[in-house]
Amino acid sequence: IKPVNSRWFMLGLHLGSRYVYWSSKIDGDGADRSEESTVEAVMPVVGVSLAFRPVKVFEIFARGRIGYLDYDRDASTHIDDDGDVDTIDAKHKVSKSAELDVGVKLILFDTIGVIAGYRIDYMRVEREVDERAEGARGTSHGVYAGLVLDF
Numbered sequence: 111i112k113p114v115n116s117r118w119f120m121l122g123l124h125l126g127s128r129y130v131y132w133s134s135k136i137d138g139d140g141a142d143r144s145e146e147s148t149v150e151a152v153m154p155v156v157g158v159s160l161a162f163r164p165v166k167v168f169e170i171f172a173r174g175r176i177g178y179l180d181y182d183r184d185a186s187t188h189i190d191d192d193g194d195v196d197t198i199d200a201k202h203k204v205s206k207s208a209e210l211d212v213g214v215k216l217i218l219f220d221t222i223g224v225i226a227g228y229r230i231d232y233m234r235v236e237r238e239v240d241e242r243a244e245g246a247r248g249t250s251h252g253v254y255a256g257l258v259l260d261f
Contacts, residue, residue, distance in 0.1 A: 111123045111124075111125075117163065117166070118162065118163055119160075119161065119162055119163070120159070120160070120161040120163075120171075121158070121159070121160060122158065122159035122160075122161075122173075123156075123157070123158055124155070124156060124157035124158065124159065124173075124175055125154075125155070125156055125157075126154075126155050127152055127153065127154055127155055127177075128152070128153055128155045128175075128177050128207050129150070129151075129152050130149075130150060130151050130152075130153070130205065130207065130235055131148070131149075131150045132148070132149045132150070132233075132235060132246035132248070133146075133147070133148045133149075134146070134148075134246070135147075147244055149235045149237055149244050149245065149246045150235070151179065151203065151205035151235045151237075152179075152205075153177040153178060153179035153205040153206075153207060154177060154178075155175050155176065155177035155207065156176060156177075157173065157174055157175030157176065157209075158173075158174060159171065159172065159173040159174075160172050160173075167216055167217055167218055167223075168215070168216055169214065169215040169216075169217070170213075170214055171211075171213060171214070171215065171227075172210075172211070172212045173209075173210070173211040173212075174208075174209065174210050175207070175208070175209045176207065176208050176209075177205070177206065177207035177208075178205065178206050178207070179203070179204070179205045180203070180204045181202075181203055182200075182201070182202050183198070183200060183201040183202075185197070185198065185199055185200040186198045199239045199240045199241075200239065200240060201237070201238070201239050202237070202238040203235075203238075204234070204235070204236045205233075205234070205235050205236075206232075206233065206234040206235075207232065207233045207234075208231075208232045208233075209229070209230070209231050209232075210229070210230050211227055211228075211229045212227055212228055213225060213226055213227020213228065213254075214226055214227065215258060217258060217260060220260065221259065221260055221261075222257070222258065222259055222260075223257070223258040223260070224255065224256070224257060224258065225254075225255065225256050225257075225258050226253070226254065226255040226256075227253070227255075228251070228252070228253050228254075229251065229252065229254060230249065230250075230251040231249065231250050231251065232248070233246075233247070233248055234246070234247040234248075235247075
């Protein structure tokens, strides 16, 4: 949603979700020294973006989004259609995410242009069940550039 979008300034509000998938594998000497782990999560995300256009074709922008989800599931049992008792383990999961993107954009003829900026992206996912705890935490950052095609 862009509640303010004028010739000189833009303010955007973001509401959505983010899916995070992290898979790692560690190989050691021998067949029994290998370990593989996968952690994934979906979390709600909110954000804000700002842009300043000192010249009609040139834009300086900043965008930020954060996401968070924390939930617990108690252990439970239920009886299925065959009369078997199924046990569901207790579970605790925490997911966190943060993104920051700053840069410049040059658009010619209101359609085609170039973009360049710097982006930092942080995510953390932790999951605990009765038998084990898993987690992944990572940060990526760096410069980027690309072509833009606006419709």
